[in-house]
Amino acid sequence: MAADRMDPADRVDPADRMDPADPTPPPPSRSRARKWLVALVVTVVLGGLAYWVAGVRRALDEGPQRRAVACSKAMSTIGWELPESASDQACTSLTGLRGGTWSGTFRMARADVRPWLASLPGKHGAVDGAAPDGVVEREDGLTLRVEEPPGTPQADEVRVRVHGEGRDGAVVSFETFDF
Incomplete structure (x- = not known):
């Protein structure tokens, strides 16, 4: 019953404990703003490429x-x-x-x-x-x-x-x- 009387702050999941042999902290998570920025850049690049390909195709279809x-x-x-x-x-x-x-x-x-x-x-x-x-x-x-x-x-x-x-x-x- 001694475990029942333990302070909740002392209860730490063993997986959450840092390994003293590896003091590297876990990598920080990406922020929402950064994710939106990456998505925007990818969309602009892919959209521009699609627009260029469509223009070249139209020029080829129409001919001189x-x-x-x-x-x-x-x-x-x-x-x-x-x-x-x-x-x-x-x-x-x-x-x-x-x-x-x-x-x-x-x-x-x-x-x-x-x-x-x-x-x-x-x-x-x-x-x-x-x-x-x-x-x-x-x-x-x-x-x-x-x-x-x-x-x-x-x-x-x-x-x-x-x-x-x-x-x-x-x-x-x-x-x-x-x-």
């Missing part, structure tokens, strides 16, 4: 997107200016996962074509039969290849073709390439 754009915008993206005499403009942008390309046609005065081509910034490609300004004269018109245009980093090369139209007009077409 072609849309009409102003030729002045296409030219400025390449780092060039549209000639003042340009008319009947029809330009497009083709965008996809790997970036975009630009193409288009417009009409301009035939007398202004050669000076405009020679003034275009960028490295004028060395092509057989090219004049010192990089312009190639052929029977069907003029061509110019410009490498590393100063505009968008996606365009590695721009090819320009000019065909005469009537006595005083010319049709200019251009296309960018991303290698």
